Amino acid sequence: MTTPETPLRIGLAGTGPWARNTHAPALAAHPGAVLSGVWGRRAEAAAELAAAHGAPAHSGDTGLDELFAASDAIAFALPPDVQAPLAARAAEAGCHLIMDKPVATTVDGARLVAEAAEQARVASVVFCTLRFAPRTSAWIAEQGAVGDWFTARAEWIGALWAPGADSEYAASPWRRERGGLWDVGPHALSVLIPLLGDVTGLTAARGPSDAHHLVLRHTSGASSTVTLALGAPVAATGVEVVLRGEHGVAELPKWDGAVEAFAAAVDALITSVRTGEAHPCDVRFGLRLTELLAEAEALAGTGE
Incomplete structure (x- = not known):
């Protein structure tokens, strides 16, 4: 449990370029957060990124549960249809969420996360860069x-x-x-x-x-x-x-770098956690974006 005086423990799920270039450095340097661990599907990638920022490494299904247990919130840097079910699982474990956009590429996947966050009463932010830079x-x-x-x-x-x-x-x-x-x-x-x-x-x-x-x-x-x-x-x-x-x-x-924008998204999540007030760019907004993009995709067809 966090208090206004303690930093938010935020775990990172993902080890790809976006996680390496943006999420991990922003979380490691944030004065209001502690990088509580890094999870990756490949143990070697998780260990390398975690070591670069002095955090524990996790992999596999058990490692994901360990990361949830060690964290107040989870930041996701994974493909959308991989992050969606894992984010729902994190919410069910009581973790707040920082999700990448899009939340999912199916309406059902996005709704799964939104409903899990609502039922667990966890705060959430969807990292749309222009909303936070x-x-x-x-x-x-x-x-x-x-x-x-x-x-x-x-x-x-x-x-x-x-x-x-x-x-x-x-x-x-x-x-x-x-x-x-x-x-x-x-x-x-x-x-x-x-x-x-x-x-x-x-x-x-x-x-x-x-x-x-x-x-x-x-x-x-x-x-x-x-x-x-x-x-x-x-x-x-x-x-x-x-x-x-x-x-x-x-x-x-023109906007600033992605690391600065992600730090602002972390600020937004911390504020939402502390105040209990939902951020306008939360998972419910993420669900709405998925609904609109799915509709556009269906209307446009394949273009062939």
């Missing part, structure tokens, strides 16, 4: 206060698999299978929904490679368009969110 989170708050937006355009276009591209995330099987819709779609929606309201209507179509084009209507009455891709040419890449309304035009600023 200091510059972009401040921009979202500022534009939300302005309000009365007429329309918005969001584009997140990457080139993970293009000739000449150099990213260790290109080796991710789930990204290759599910593409930009599922990998970067949560980022775009996590900005648009708090500014324009929940989505009341959605259409979607496939473009070249893995590109998806979405047209959304929101509860505020505003509309938005979203373009998502990871298979674009290198020269075509970029990220933009542009709002237009009676007060003019607002553009999303």
Whole structure:
């Protein structure tokens, strides 16, 4: 049991590039948290990452239970449909949750986690980078206060698999299978929904490679368009969110590094644990994102 004076013990599930580059260094350096252990499906990978940050290593099914027992919360850096059942299990063990986006790529998988967290009364945060990176989170708050937006355009276009591209995330099987819709779609929606309201209507179509084009209507009455891709040419890449309304035009600023953003997500979880107040970007929001992306995928079809 934690008190306001004691750090939150946060275990890390996952040993891949995202865990190694972002989660582990952020948790090890956070003044309000202690990295209570690292779990991996491969014992060697868990031992290497844990040793780099002075934490215990765990692997296998028994090791996962050991990590839960040693932790107040679990941060997940695993493929979405691997993390979902493990997160539900962590919640049932009484652990708070920091989940990667998307929570799952099936509605049933995302609902499993949301219901487990609700039944266990644990706090949760879904790490949508733009919601926590200091510059972009401040921009979202500022534009939300302005309000009365007429329309918005969001584009997140990457080139993970293009000739000449150099990213260790290109080796991710789930990204290759599910593409930009599922990998970067949560980022775009996590900005648009708090500014324009929940989505009341959605259409979607496939473009070249893995590109998806979405047209959304929101509860505020505003509309938005979203373009998502990871298979674009290198020269075509970029990220933009542009709002237009009676007060003019607002553009999303460049954001800080992922480690700083993840540290802010840890801050958000700690606050939620201490206060008992749910964060807006929690597993219930993660479930809503999965519902919308699954609908878009079904409407767009295979594109063949």
